[in-house]
Amino acid sequence: MALTRAAVLENSADLGIxxxxxxxxxxVVDNEGNPINGDKLIALMSAIVLREHPETNIVTDARTSMALTRFITARGGHHCLYRVGYRNVIDKxxxxxxDGVETHLMMETSGHGALKENYFLDDGAYMVVKIIIEMVRMKLDGSEEGIGSLIKDLEEPLEFIELRMNIISEPKHAKARGTEVIETFRKFIEEGKLEGWELDACGDCWVSEGCLVDLIDDPAAxxxxxxxxxxxxxxxxxxxxxxxxxxxxNPNIAVNMQSSLLGGCQTMTRVxxxxxxxxxxxxxxxxxxxxEKxxxxxKVN
Structure with missing residues (x-):
């Protein structure tokens, strides 16, 4: 990304890929050299897709920010939070x-994504073509702004961190131990032992049975x-x-956090x-x- 950013600025390019x-x-990198990935890339694709398909559902993994949800809903879309893992997101x-619920975009923060119009294929090139087409459309409409202008009102979280906890167990027992830990986490929250903490919800999808799943008769494994x-x-x-x-x-548990308050991630870590x-x-x-650290x-390092 750094090399592409430098090339865009050096050549006064409209877009880096x-x-x-x-x-x-x-x-992608916009004409001002701003990298667009993670939540920003999902927001950009959401803006493009929602112009073509108003009120559509957009599925992402559950590590996306609260600001992305506001960005999508402000444009009339519906944000469905689902399990981490690009196949999970696309399959959702x-x-x-x-089930008859119009869903045109599925995208993970890793950069994996798929569109209904492209037969749900995990295809980075197709995503970029959509962005190029939108950039050309903006120029034909007389806009002098770059593609990054479509997400200029996307707020960024003040803090975010990913921490890892290795599971101390024989490899053959690690998955079971990890499941026990995470289910204990769920139980503690449901019993109100972490004040102010609540299992997150998203419309008809909510956190149950160990993941964000549908309230349907045949949820995915x-x-x-x-x-x-x-x-x-x-x-x-x-x-x-x-x-x-x-x-x-791997035999570990990942903990992702985001906060809109300074020091919020450290406070949540202590709790x-x-x-x-x-x-x-x-x-x-x-x-x-x-x-602990x-x-x-x-900080970790």
């Missing part, structure tokens, strides 16, 4: 369309347990969220440590050194 090696993930869109909790206090209302999930491939990890005793099966000094 970045792909991964097999072109199923993409990102396929299922919604089968759970590949890794995960929950997202929204965090509030009396002074500021909801100011952040915590997403905790099993890694599918997670004191009111859940230590209070429940799950620290016996977890290496919480990253949690971030809770004390506000």
């Amino acid at each position: 970045v792909f991964d090696t097999d072109v199923d993930r993409s990102g 869109g396929v299922q919604l369309n089968k 759970i590949d890794a347990h995960m929950y997202r909790a929204k965090v509030s206090n009396k002074e500021h209302g909801q100011f952040g969220w915590v997403h905790i999930r099993q890694s599918i491939h 997670l440590r004191d009111k859940f990890i230590l209070a429940s005793g799950v620290d016996n099966v977890l290496d919480i050194s990253q949690i 971030y809770g004390k000094i506000g």
Whole structure:
């Protein structure tokens, strides 16, 4: 991304394009050299898709920001939070369309994404073509602004962090231990042991049975347990969220956090440590050194 940004600025280009090696993930750089990936790329594609398909559903993984939800709903769309994992996100869109719920965009913060019009293929090149077409349309309409102007009102979270907790167990028992930890997290929240923490919800989809799933008769199988909790206090209302999930491939648990308050992620980390990890005793099966360090000094490295 840095090389592409430098090339855009050096050549006064309208757009820079970045792909991964097999072109199923993409990102872009606008004419001012601003990288557009993660939430910003989802917002850009949402703006384009919602102009073509007003009120459509947009499926993302549950690590996206509260600001992205506001961005989508302000344009008349519906934001469906779903499980981490690009196949989960795309398959969710396929299922919604089968159920008669119009869903034209499915996208993960990693840059993976698919469109209904492109047969739900995980295709980074097709995403970029849509962006180029929109950029040309803007120029033909007489706009002198770059593609980044479409997301200029997207707020960025003040803080975000990802922490990892390795599971201390024989490899053959690691998945079961991880599931126990995450289900204990759910139980603690449901019992009100973490004040101001509430399992997050999204329309007809909510956090149940270990992941964000539909209230339908045949929910998709759970590949890794995960929950997202929204965090509030009396002074500021909801100011952040915590997403905790099993890694599918490695014996660890990932903890993602976002906050709209300065110091919010560190505060949530301390609550997670004191009111859940230590209070429940799950620290016996977890290496919480990253949690400890971030809770004390506000950084990992």
